[in-house]
Structures are given as C-alpha cells and as structure tokens.
Amino acid sequence: MRKLAALLLLPLSTLSVAPAWAAADRSAFFVSFAEQEARLAKVAYRLSTANANWCPKIEQQPGWLLSDLRRFQASDQKAATATYGAGDAPFIAAVAPGSPAERANLRRGVRIAAIDGQALAPSGDAPTIRVDTAIVALSARDAGAAWTMTDTEGRQYRVPSSPGCASAFRIELGGAQAAANGLLVRMTHDLAQSIDDEEELAAVIAHELSHNILRHRDRLGSDRSAARVQRTELEADRLAVWLMAGAGYDPAAAIRFWNRHKRPLIRAATHPPRSERIVAIESEIAAMQAAKIADPAARPVWIANPPPLE
Numbered sequence: 001m002r003k004l005a006a007l008l009l010l011p012l013s014t015l016s017v018a019p020a021w022a023a024a025d026r027s028a029f030f031v032s033f034a035e036q037e038a039r040l041a042k043v044a045y046r047l048s049t050a051n052a053n054w055c056p057k058i059e060q061q062p063g064w065l066l067s068d069l070r071r072f073q074a075s076d077q078k079a080a081t082a083t084y085g086a087g088d089a090p091f092i093a094a095v096a097p098g099s100p101a102e103r104a105n106l107r108r109g110v111r112i113a114a115i116d117g118q119a120l121a122p123s124g125d126a127p128t129i130r131v132d133t134a135i136v137a138l139s140a141r142d143a144g145a146a147w148t149m150t151d152t153e154g155r156q157y158r159v160p161s162s163p164g165c166a167s168a169f170r171i172e173l174g175g176a177q178a179a180a181n182g183l184l185v186r187m188t189h190d191l192a193q194s195i196d197d198e199e200e201l202a203a204v205i206a207h208e209l210s211h212n213i214l215r216h217r218d219r220l221g222s223d224r225s226a227a228r229v230q231r232t233e234l235e236a237d238r239l240a241v242w243l244m245a246g247a248g249y250d251p252a253a254a255i256r257f258w259n260r261h262k263r264p265l266i267r268a269a270t271h272p273p274r275s276e277r278i279v280a281i282e283s284e285i286a287a288m289q290a291a292k293i294a295d296p297a298a299r300p301v302w303i304a305n306p307p308p309l310e
C-alpha cells in the first residue's frame with residue numbers, strides 16, 4: 001500500500017475556495033472547473049500514450065480524470081452536483097476525445113463501483129481516498145489487456161487497453177499552481193484557466209509528468225538541497241521537450257509559456273531562473289533535432305538511467 005500512502009501525502013488545500021469566484025456564482029465555477037478537467041484529460045492522454053514506447057513505467061491510461069464530491073465544501077455540493085450528477089461514489093470528471101474511455105461509452109458523471117470485478121475498498125474518509133483507490137486499482141492491472149469497469153448502477157463497460165507513461169492527473173481547487181508527487185500530476189483550476197493555448201498547457205503538464213517519469217521524488221529523497229532540486233527542474237524541462245515532440249506538440253511552446261508567464265510557478269531559490277530554463281529547453285530542442293536526423297526513432301538515452309543529481 002506504499003503507492004496509496006504516497007498519494008495521500010497531498011495537502012488538504014483542495015478544500016480551500018478560490019477567492020476569485022464569489023459564492024454567488026458557484027455553478028459557473030464548476031462549469032469552468034469541468035472545462036479545465038476536460039482540457040487536462042485531453043492533453044494528459046495524448047502526452048502519456050504517445051510516449052509509452054520509451055517510458056520506463058507503463059500503466060493503463062484510459063483517458064479519464066476522476067473526482068469525488070467529497071472534495072468540495074458543503075456549500076458547494078449543489079453547484080457541483082449540477083455539473084457532475086449526484087451519488088456517493090468516485091466519478092468520471094472528464095474523458096479525452098478518442099480515448100478508450102470514450103470508446104467504452106464512459107462519460108462525465110458515471111460513478112465507479114468496481115474495476116475488473118473488484119469493488120473499490122477505500123480505507124479512510126479523506127476527500128480523495130476513493131479516487132486514489134480507483135487510481136491504484138487501475139495501475140495494478142496489466143497495461144496491455146482490456147479491462148472492465150462497473151458503475152454504481154451495475155452497468156459494465158469493457159475498456160480497451162491503452163498503455164501510457166505512468167501517472168494520474170488532477171485539477172485542484174487551490175494549493176501549488178502545478179506539482180507532481182511521483183504518482184500524480186496536479187494543476188490548479190486558476191493556472192489551467194490562465195493558459196489559453198493548448199500547446200502551452202501541454203508544456204506545463206509535460207514538465208510535471210517528466211518529474212514523475214524521472215522519479216524525482218524518490219531520487220531526491222530527504223536531501224532536497226537547492227542544487228539538487230534545480231537539477232531535477234532542468235531534467236524535467238529537458239525531458240518535457242521529448243514528450244512534447246513525441247505527442248506532436250511544438251516543444252518551443254514551453255519557451256512561449258515562460259516568456260509570457262513572468263511570475264514563477266514556485267517562488268523559491270530551489271527553482272532555476274527563467275532565463276536558465278529557456279536556455280536548457282532551447283539546447284535540448286537542438287540536441288533532439290540532431291538526434292532525430294541521425295535516427296528518427298531516437299529517444300532520450302538518459303531517461304531510464306538518469307545521472308546522479310550531484
């Protein structure tokens with residue numbers, strides 16, 4: 001259960017209310033929240049499955065985002081139910097176009113009771129425990145075989161297999177603007193909404209997904225000195241270039257994002273200055289292009305065996 005424990009280390013900042021949205025218009029907020037979930041589902045599905053052939057760890061990526069009404073305050077339950085439907089179970093919040101989840105006729109609001117006939121058995125009552133339990137149950141399935149989901153009405157859905165780089169994805173109400181904890185990529189509603197361009201959104205998600213692929217949380221361990229954290233940031237920037245290109249996105253979208261987004265995502269000495277990141281991204285784009293001229297199937301050779309952080 002180590003995986004589940006790691007997921008649960010997330011702060012409970014998800015319970016905070018984004019101040020930009022007054023209580024008067026919570027229905028509009030949840031419509032917007034679900035829109036950003038749909039954008040994240042689309043980009044995450046594309047990035048994770050298009051690069052599956054060289055990610056070291058593969059799992060099922062059905063192209064969905066999961067949620068739970070327990071994540072939302074009591075005063076928001078009515079507005080959230082108007083968007084996601086009612087029911088006391090984890091549910092599908094978004095489905096990527098063309099994904100196995102969509103082909104299996106899974107839609108927003110479908111509530112999950114079992115995966116491959118195994119009823120979800122969450123331990124505890126944390127706001128995301130039921131979602132995390134479903135994520136862990138699915139990640140334990142064979143990434144190369146079709147599987148079955150049962151909803152709370154007893155309907156069964158046969159979902160085609162879809163191997164992808166291992167990670168779950170979530171839109172948050174608050175907390176850090178974007179983060180990755182080894183298993184989950186998280187982004188706030190406000191950050192996602194501030195990025196109109198899908199390629200720039202993909203650049204941010206590719207960076208966070210890179211942290212998970214490169215096992216940065218595990219590799220840093222307890223020594224999170226500024227120098228070591230900066231190394232992980234630049235590694236993630238570089239791998240994101242390959243993920244973007246592999247999924248058919250323009251890797252230079254990351255540079256556009258950093259040029260436009262003057263305020264750092266995390267204001268800390270552990271994060272390299274914007275100018276340094278742009279140089280790293282530009283040089284990785286050049287290195288990738290040269291590698292692909294020599295071998296169209298080139299992959300980042302250091303992905304499975306990254307050098308020590310020192």
Ligand SMILES: [Zn+2]
Nearest residue numbers: 207211233236
């Ligand atoms: Zn980062």
